[in-house]
Amino acid sequence: MSTVMKIENLQAKIGDKDILKGLNLELEPGKVHAIMGPNGAGKSTLSKALVGHYDVEVTGGDITYKGKSIRDMEAEERALEGIFLSFQHPVEIPGVNNAYFLRTALNAKRKHEGKEELNAAEFLRLMRDHLEMLGMKSDMISRSLNEGFSGGEKKRNEILQMLILEPEVIILDEIDSGLDIDALRAVSEGINKMKDGKRSFLVITHYSRILDYIEPDYIHVLKEGKIIKTAGPELVGELEEHGYDSIEEEK
């Protein structure tokens, strides 16, 4: 089994509170890993720790990505290396044009990879198809970044960024929260389009609903800061029926 990202004995705290308490997880290339768990189990902390969020202090263990430790890597470097987080609550940035932002981000990545930067016209062409697929109105790219976007529009915009930036490890933090059925379909279609047998997905969710659309290869149960069980997609049904309390830690 090959691994793209390996999380070993990860311990992390937010403020004074220990949240992750020796978490182990390996992401396989081309696979969809779902992380499920009750509120407060550490799901969001895990996603933040992986992208170097300022809230989270890693106190032990390691995260390796493509064989290199990224524990002390700056957030922007992790991003340039191909780690993408779809935020649970994307922040609004007034006055910053959505298309301009996206092109800057894409060109930062292209520059990092030694590729030519795209000009505005080339970029717009690239974006047009994605917009249509996501059911996004074309005026959304000329609006300010996330400003005044509805919940569904914000999530679609996250997926648009994912499609444009073509990351290798994609972390989706509660991507389905607050989405109506149309938005959920559009978002899932975007995600499924990114499945190419190489990219890995880490889908963090409370609910199994999204997993009807994005078929996971593995289900990991996160409880009290640790992964306590890993199984195939059949575990979803079991969790639905009996809840997280029924899951015992695998020794």
Next chain:
Amino acid sequence: MANEGLDKAVSGDYALGFEIDIETETVPPGLDESTIKFISKKKDEPEWMLELRLKALKKWETMTEPHWGHLDYEPIDYQSISYFSAPKEGIDSLDEVDPKILEAYNKLGISLEEQKQLAGVKVAVDAVVDSVSVKTTYSDELKKHGVIFCSISDAIRDYPELIKKYMFSVVPMADNYFAALNSAVFTDGTFVYIPKGTRCPMELSTYFRINALNTGQFERTLIVADEGSYVSYNEGCSAPTRDDHQLHAAVVELVILKDAEIKYSTIQNWYPGDETGKGGIYNFVTKRAICQGENAKVSWTQVETGSAITWKYPSCILKGDNSVGEFYSVAVTTLAQQADTGTKMIHLGKNTSSTIISKGISAMKGQNTYRGLVKIGANATGSRNYSECDSLLIGSNCGAHTFPYLESKDTQGQIEHEATTSKISDEQLFYLRQRGINEEDAVSMIVHGFCKQVFSQLPMEYAVEAKALLELTLEGSVG
């Protein structure tokens, strides 16, 4: 996130701090009647102007320096300043500008040679170094359209009727302490007259450069837009990096007659001093416009990134019915800079309207104050104002303050005021960084977004300059 990182990202170096190595004629420091007489003689002024200056000096001597601004500085010693300094004139002809000055202006990105400007983007420039205008371009071409564009010194000699009629008509000579000082000692500046029904065929501009040591710059600008005319005027400025403070006290008067419009833009980039507050320009400026006639319109746009102290309130007196006043401002204070700036909108005519958009950005130890007055007079029925004052804080050692004053004598007057203060949030920065944008670029992107409404008011080439300047001021990269 650590503040040091942000501080480093916003302690931009001042790129225009060079000195022009030229011979100058500078009077010894000190201010009394003989100084005024000297200046007036140097300018070859008519007697009536000298009398007005002396009258202003008398008034100024009875006044006291105002300290109501949210500004902290040592009292200024007016006797230690030199009130006149001029580059020595070329030997051959008066029109000849010292090549070193031409070179310096080129370095500032301003061409004083008409033939070197590209067709289509003609900008007429009045170039002022210390106390004198050294060159005014396109004056002859503009004259064909009836447009007068010259130094105020020339105007006093050549157009005395216009000067007598309009100078001091908007900012009376004893309006305030700094205006009175300026009225007594003003050395140069620009005069513009746009005749009836004329749309000025090109952008007009003045670039002020303080160069000499220990001198103050006291320019005076007067723009008159006659009925149905239009002009867009832009001013820029800079000064060398020096350890001592230098005083800049200017007066700008705009007169807008019926159906006319003036669009006045400023990019203020005086030397800001260092992070301990050493050096930098003290910028005390009185700018005011009067919309005399019906449907007159004035728009002030300012981007203030320089100066150790900024004290200015470009104002609009909306006297004509249906006249319109606008104020768009971006003020940046970083290092140890302090700015107390805003506007006054005085509604006197019926159905007058005004808009105020003020964006204050503070970083490091910068202190930024918005101070604005909206006054709706008893006869100004149907008048309305919209004000929006937003402050952005970068880091935690800076400050933002807002002092809006509202007075409405007309019960129907409609005044809307919105104010926000936000910090560049860690969350916003992180979001951009998670997409691979480095911290400096992320800060600059957020700041540009914040300023967008104001930058969009600037003529295109100035908007580009303003963006670049903001980047330089806030990003620490020397251009």
